[in-house]
Amino acid sequence: MLKKIFVLFLLTVTGVALWQSFRHAPFGENRVGDVENPETVSAFYLKHSPETLHTANSVTAIVVNFRGFDTLGEVTVLFLAATGLASILYRRKEDEEEEGGHLPVRVKLKSSTLVRTGAKILFPLILLLGIYVFVHGHLTPGGGFQGGAIIATGFLLMFITYKRFNVNHKIMVWLESLSGLAFVLIGLYGLVAYGSFLQNIPWTGRLNDLISGGLIPLIYIFIGIKVATELTNVLDTLMNTKPRKK
Amino acid sequence: METVLLILHYAGLFLILLGSVFLFLGALGIYRMPDLYNRLQAGTKASTLGAMSTILGVGLIQPSWFIKLFIIVIFIALANPLSSHALARASYKAGVKPIITSDTDEYAAVADEAGRPKTEKNTQTL
Numbered sequence: 204m205l206k207k208i209f210v211l212f213l214l215t216v217t218g219v220a221l222w223q224s225f226r227h228a229p230f231g232e233n234r235v236g237d238v239e240n241p242e243t244v245s246a247f248y249l250k251h252s253p254e255t256l257h258t259a260n261s262v263t264a265i266v267v268n269f270r271g272f273d274t275l276g277e278v279t280v281l282f283l284a285a286t287g288l289a290s291i292l293y294r295r296k297e298d299e300e301e302e303g304g305h306l307p308v309r310v311k312l313k314s315s316t317l318v319r320t321g322a323k324i325l326f327p328l329i330l331l332l333g334i335y336v337f338v339h340g341h342l343t344p345g346g347g348f349q350g351g352a353i354i355a356t357g358f359l360l361m362f363i364t365y366k367r368f369n370v371n372h373k374i375m376v377w378l379e380s381l382s383g384l385a386f387v388l389i390g391l392y393g394l395v396a397y398g399s400f401l402q403n404i405p406w407t408g409r410l411n412d413l414i415s416g417g418l419i420p421l422i423y424i425f426i427g428i429k430v431a432t433e434l435t436n437v438l439d440t441l442m443n444t445k446p447r448k449k
Numbered sequence: 450m451e452t453v454l455l456i457l458h459y460a461g462l463f464l465i466l467l468g469s470v471f472l473f474l475g476a477l478g479i480y481r482m483p484d485l486y487n488r489l490q491a492g493t494k495a496s497t498l499g500a501m502s503t504i505l506g507v508g509l510i511q512p513s514w515f516i517k518l519f520i521i522v523i524f525i526a527l528a529n530p531l532s533s534h535a536l537a538r539a540s541y542k543a544g545v546k547p548i549i550t551s552d553t554d555e556y557a558a559v560a561d562e563a564g565r566p567k568t569e570k571n572t573q574t575l
Contacts, residue, residue: 315538321531328524 257407258416263341267419267426271401274422275386277348278429282383285433292444314364322364329357337427341416347423351430358435362442370439379432382425389418389425457509464506471499484548485540493533500525 240246252264266274314322336343337350361368393402401422408415478491501522508518541547541556 314535318531318535318538321527325524325527325531328527 253410255407256403256416256419257410258341258419259411260341260343260346262344263346263419263423264416266346267341267422268401268403271390271422274426275390275401278383278386278426281430281433282379285437288437289440292440313366318364322360326357326361329360330354333357333427333431337423338420339413340423340427341419342411342413347426348430350427351432352434354427354431355434355438359438362438370435372436372439375432375436375439379429379436382429382432385425386422386429389422393418454512457512461506461509464502464509466506468499468501468503468506471495471502473499475499485545486537486547489533489537493529497525497529500529 241250248261248265248269252258252261256264256268258264333350333354336345336353337347340346340350358370390401394400403417403419407417472495475492475495478495479488482488482491504518504522508515
């Protein structure tokens, strides 16, 4: 009973606090404004991403340049999620040997010849598509996160098709760490050379060229590698987890 | 040159129409067919042809996209039958019984040999 009253009290306090702070917020009002009006944010982005950054894809310009710091945060969130998952699912070597057998339970039956051959053909194509998506992130829809996720699906295909398909964990972890570090280093370069974190270089190339947008494609390539290796590591951890013996 | 483009345009429109019809038939098949295997084959065959001809039709209307779209078509031709094959095989081995009016089930011996769990219950809901 006391607990219920306490919960009710807490809910009331939270509700009143939220109501007080959002009372004057103009909900439903168009605060981004209209594209034609040059004073609004959207007009600023649409005007400046092709003109000063020479990036054909305005979304990429916002994600990687105008809001690059947020993207660094997102990459960190992904990194933390992967690390947390690995630490939850981590089993010591001795435990595994006690239970016997090296083969994880992920695949019981052999996949058919058709699936194995097809996966072999599709795997490099999927990797190529993923790389294409994140290399062209500043020109076409897509980018580092999407390309990385596509590459991870390729690895997932191999994991579920082949019983003994393994990725080299050390190389994956190194690639992930180095690409994350490269992202931060690019940001620091902007800080040192031009006075603000993740500041783009002035040499940006021509609009709609593959090499354009200054540092944006470079950052997206690193994000792509980082997301791909991270998601692959997550999949590998999940696939190699054995159910606890009762 | 212009007439060639016009012919390509109409050929593309025809292919898109054909593709839409096949996609519709595929959707109808998934809704109407009685069991998993029938639904799978309706979904796969119709949607493979439907998606391929729709994409090729777009490629004919817009010739500068043709190469990219052709690569997508090849990808669909590789991936779509493969995935449905894996799905059908996995569900057969997991014990989903097909609705068979005659007594022929030639795959049963092969699947049992490969270690299919022995379940008598028909898990398929109609």
